[in-house]
Amino acid sequence: MDAGITIDGIAAIGAGLAAVGAGIGIGRIGGSALESMARQPEMMGDIRTNMIIAAALVEGVALFGVVVALLQG
Amino acid sequence: MMYSTFKKTSALFLFFTIISLTVFGNYHEGDTQDSISINDSVNIDENQTQDSIPINDRINIDENQTQDSIPLNDSVNIIKSEKSEIYNPVPDIMHHISDAHEWHFWGEGESSVTLPLPIILWTEKGLVGPFLSSEFHHNDDGNHIVEKNGLKLIKIHGKIFILNEGETQAEFDKLHHVTNASSPLDFSITKNAASLILAFFLLIILFGISGSKAKKSNGAPKGILAILEPLVLFVRDDIVKPNIPHGYQKFLPYLLTLFFFILMNNLLGLLPGSANVTGNIAVTLVLSVITLIVTNISGNKSYWGHIFKPPGVPLALMPIMIPIEIVGIFTKPFALMIRLFANISAGHIIILSLISLIFMAQSGLGNIGAWSISPVAVAFVLFMDLIEVLVAFLQAYIFTLLTALFIGLATEEAH
Numbered sequence: 473m474d475a476g477i478t479i480d481g482i483a484a485i486g487a488g489l490a491a492v493g494a495g496i497g498i499g500r501i502g503g504s505a506l507e508s509m510a511r512q513p514e515m516m517g518d519i520r521t522n523m524i525i526a527a528a529l530v531e532g533v534a535l536f537g538v539v540v541a542l543l544q545g
Numbered sequence: 546m547m548y549s550t551f552k553k554t555s556a557l558f559l560f561f562t563i564i565s566l567t568v569f570g571n572y573h574e575g576d577t578q579d580s581i582s583i584n585d586s587v588n589i590d591e592n593q594t595q596d597s598i599p600i601n602d603r604i605n606i607d608e609n610q611t612q613d614s615i616p617l618n619d620s621v622n623i624i625k626s627e628k629s630e631i632y633n634p635v636p637d638i639m640h641h642i643s644d645a646h647e648w649h650f651w652g653e654g655e656s657s658v659t660l661p662l663p664i665i666l667w668t669e670k671g672l673v674g675p676f677l678s679s680e681f682h683h684n685d686d687g688n689h690i691v692e693k694n695g696l697k698l699i700k701i702h703g704k705i706f707i708l709n710e711g712e713t714q715a716e717f718d719k720l721h722h723v724t725n726a727s728s729p730l731d732f733s734i735t736k737n738a739a740s741l742i743l744a745f746f747l748l749i750i751l752f753g754i755s756g757s758k759a760k761k762s763n764g765a766p767k768g769i770l771a772i773l774e775p776l777v778l779f780v781r782d783d784i785v786k787p788n789i790p791h792g793y794q795k796f797l798p799y800l801l802t803l804f805f806f807i808l809m810n811n812l813l814g815l816l817p818g819s820a821n822v823t824g825n826i827a828v829t830l831v832l833s834v835i836t837l838i839v840t841n842i843s844g845n846k847s848y849w850g851h852i853f854k855p856p857g858v859p860l861a862l863m864p865i866m867i868p869i870e871i872v873g874i875f876t877k878p879f880a881l882m883i884r885l886f887a888n889i890s891a892g893h894i895i896i897l898s899l900i901s902l903i904f905m906a907q908s909g910l911g912n913i914g915a916w917s918i919s920p921v922a923v924a925f926v927l928f929m930d931l932i933e934v935l936v937a938f939l940q941a942y943i944f945t946l947l948t949a950l951f952i953g954l955a956t957e958e959a960h
Contacts, residue, residue: 539887
């Protein structure tokens with residue numbers, strides 16, 4: 473009960489950190505995918521599919537953080 | 546081949562709808578502590594607005610405990626007075642994304658425009674209802690008592706409770722949980738269930754028409770079929786075939802159903818005033834549990850071999866590896882569930898937050914503030930709405946793709 477005020481803040485910070493992590497992850501995935509597409513345009517379809525899968529997996533982890541933050545505050 | 550696919554897909558839509566409806570009942574059953582309940586936080590938040598001083602309750606506790614720390618209380622009072630002026634959007638946003646017993650369109654209280662929906666309860670005294678939710682007269686904080694079969698029913702934040710014997714009024718504890726009432730098994734056709742049924746009929750009509758057209762025509766597809774056939778072929782050729790190398794035909798109807806079910810509900814959820822079906826954890830739970838069952842039933846010898854006798858792992862590591870592999874069976878569908886739920890809910894929350902900016906500016910800065918922020922907010926809402934259309938497709942794609950991937954891994958031949 474003492475920590476009633478701070479818990480709200482911590483949940484928001486947690487959600488923010490999750491977003492930062494996902495941003496870094498998805499940014500790296502997108503960047504690498506673009507580079508490899510530029511290098512081998514004929515593999516574009518495969519690379520795009522794998523990029524979306526990897527991005528979805530990263531995003532899933534970030535969304536765990538968001539859900540926890542949502543439940544907490 | 547096309548026609549039978551359409552037929553099987555239609556049958557699966559019905560199956561999904563029925564299963565989801567059953568789970569709604571259990572989801573509504575109450576017991577706010579266990580279920581992953583957004584409603585819980587709604588309760589707390591709405592309590593705050595009723596006092597219109599957001600952190601008031603908690604501050605009071607602090608004051609009691611640390612009475613000598615006056616500077617803290619002073620600073621808290623400043624925060625308190627500032628916060629009480631500005632409109633707090635959280636309760637309204639949570640109300641919009643959570644399920645309800647009536648379909649609310651616009652307006653407040655008695656003058657609001659809502660579509661009443663049937664309430665069906667299973668209580669100690671047997672079946673209660675169906676009766677329409679309009680009997681509660683838009684009351685959502687437990688003050689209006691409806692008597693049915695000698696039971697006193699009240700509705701608090703979209704949940705039905707039965708008042709205990711001899712009680713005449715709902716009482717609440719500090720966290721705004723009701724203390725003198727129990728919750729029945731709730732099988733009502735709620736807003737989400739009604740939207741699910743709507744989506745079911747839309748899909749049946751779309752696929753029925755397309756199916757009969759596909760059966761007749763030999764040339765290029767026309768009309769609805771011209772929209773659906775490329776999507777069906779996309780799912781078959783780009784999602785299912787590359788990921789399930791052996792016997793993809795068996796899983797194609799399920800995966801097509803999954804794709805169109807999620808897509809239709811995502812798109813319906815974007816319409817103003819609609820329900821948040823795929824942003825409801827009960828719906829995504831059903832979808833992921835079906836994926837779990839399909840994956841494990843179709844799993845072959847090498848799939849189970851990788852779980853219970855991981856190849857190339859030293860014997861000493863087995864006690865660690867096997868539990869990890871067993872947990873792995875469940876984490877994959879669990880991630881699917883959370884991903885769809887959180888993506889859709891988060892999208893709705895963002896759109897509603899941007900709309901709330903107008904009302905926050907209005908309460909803080911007056912009408913001039915509201916007018917000046919409106920163009921910005923509307924532009925951002927439009928932008929987010931279009932992003933959400935993309936997300937609606939993307940999430941349907943991802944869910945189907947990952948399900949196909951899991952099935953593909955489970956049916957892969959040993960090498």
